[in-house]
Amino acid sequence: MTYTFPTPTLAAPHEDATPLYLIAPEDLATFLAGLPPAQGAFAGATGFAAGAGEVLILPEVDGSIAGVLIGRGSAEARRRGRFVMAGAAARLPAGDYRLVPLLTHDEAEEFALGWLFESYRFDRYKAQNTPKARLVAPEGVDAGRLNAIAAGEYLTRDLVNTPAADMGPAQLANVAVALADLHGGTSGVTVGDALLDANFPMIHAVGRAAAADRAPRLIEMNFGTTGPRLTLVGKGVCFDTGGLDIKPAAGMGLMKKDMGGAATVLGLAHMILQLNLPLQLRVLVPAVENSIAGGAMRPGDVLTARNGLTVEVNNTDAEGRLVLADALALASEDAPDLLISMATLTGAARVALGPDVPPFYTDDDSIAATLAAASTAARDPIWRMPFHPAYEALIEPGIADLDNAPGGGMAGSITAALFLRRFAAAPYVHFDIYAWQQAAAPARPKGGVGQGARALLAALPQLLGEAQ
Structure with a gap:
């Protein structure tokens, strides 16, 4: 099946669009007093209280829509939540709607982006009630940028949502190649035993037990020839059984999302390329299925990575760091100005920070500060965790250079990040993401x-400007 890249779009401004009024509870009485008496009485009768995301359609005397009130909610509700008014997009009839300027620029941008995100539906297998209401681009907002961000997010969501039977290593590679073609880049895919010839032994070891049509592969994409060099590496484990250290059924149920790191870097690349950022972009995705068969890697095996380090496999379910290690080693040979990896790597990260806040790791305090500020501006929460040097000993077993799964059950996200750092050139940033929304918000x-x-996209001009 050929993948069609989504094109979410804010509507062009026009006066026929229905007005939207975003109202905070403390401003409601004053606003209603300024309406025509019949509309004010109608709003009062409905009990509309301007709660976060609450919607009220105001009628004209002929039954048409005069306007729409959307509750902003209290300041505390807005502080606690993101995109709290976005749900309105799914509750309005088809048509174009324009925001009457009652917001700051940042609030209008958040509202517009939230509207685009709310309008996403995954309908490959079942028809969905996709919102038909369109938002006119608010005045002063960069609609092209918001459209690009939404298109990248839609791509990420589509890839993660697709079941593993239809999004294996080959299908993921096909989407990546199509993305490269869409943006005029180059691409290449190294498959199966050719990985050994090309010196990607750990990618091969993790994926070699999969069926022939789901053979492991390394996907590479390159764009641009001038500007600072950015390399993105995404974990592409398209399904993870755990290998011989097999997961229980409850742990395997969401493993179609174990390629969320790859999906996220492809979505980010799509954003960057639509916005024509002045940089050289390289994307590397080790794409595998961690399966069980006679040729599967075994607990206790010692693998030799691309950069020569040996790794004792003490748990075949800690496979993501193995495939990332070879890709990071390749990326580091080119000494990029900034190297970023993204992976659904550890449950420990979820225990530490929950599903909504992925940790990131870097040795560079300036990079960390820039990312933290960008995270707030982009409404894309992330949190720095440390490359804690005292834990280095935990990833050093007795018979090899590194241990892929140190025992003890503590600091799992940190030890995984320390493992990856052994293969990465500086400056390096690693994200341990979840890539899944457990309940609709x-x-x-x-x-x-x-x-x-989105945090990375907002930070890149400063991060790469300093690299020049």
Whole structure:
């Protein structure tokens, strides 16, 4: 099946669009007093209280829509939540709607982006009630940028949501190649035993037990020839049984999302390329299925990575760091100005920070500060965790250079990040993401979701400007 890249779009401004009024509870009485008496009485009779995301359609005397009130909610509700008004997009009839300027620029941008995110539906297998209401681009907002961000997010969500039977290593590679073609880049895919010839032994070891049509592969994409060099590496484990250290059924149920790191870097690349950022972009995705068969890697095996380090496999379910290690080693040979990896790597990260806030790791305090500020501006929460040097000993077993799964059950996200750092050139940033929305929330339907990409996009001009 050929993948069609989504094109979410804010409507062009026009006066026939229905007005939207975003009202805070403390402003409601004054606003209603300024309406025609019949409309004010109608609003009062409905009990509309301007709660976060609450919607009220105001009628004209002929029954047509005069306007729409959307509750902003209290300041505390807005502080606690993101995109709290976005749910309105799914509750309005088809048509174009324009925002009457009652917001700051940042609030209008958040509202517009939330509207686009709320309008996403995954309908490959079942028709969905896709919102038909369109938002006119608010005055002063960069509609092209918001459209690009939404298109990248839609791509990430589509890839994560697709079941593994239809999004294996080959299908993921096909989407990546199509993305490269769409943006005039180059691409290449190294498959199966050719990985050994090309010196990607750990990617091969993790994926070699899969069926022939789901053979492991390394996907590479390149764009641009001038500007600072950015390399993105995304974990592409298209399904993870756990290998011989097999997961229980409850742990395997969401493993179609174990390629969420790859999905996120492809979505981020799509954003960057639509916006024509002045940089050289390289994307690397080790795409595998961690399966069980006679040729599967075994607990206790020692693998030799691309950069020569040996790794004792003490748990075949800690496979993501193995495939990332070879890709990071390749990326580091080219000494990029900034190297970023994104992966659904550890449950420990979820224990530490929950599903909504992925940790990131870097040795560079300036990079960390820039990302933290960008995270707030982009409404894309992330949180720095440390490359804690005292834990280095935990990833050093007795018979090899590194241990892929140190025992003890503590600091699992940190030890995984320390493992990856052994293969990465500086400056390096690693994100341990979840890539999944457990329950529907404003602008985030249940299912696959991008994490960290918008924060990175907002930070890149400063991060790469300093690299020049």
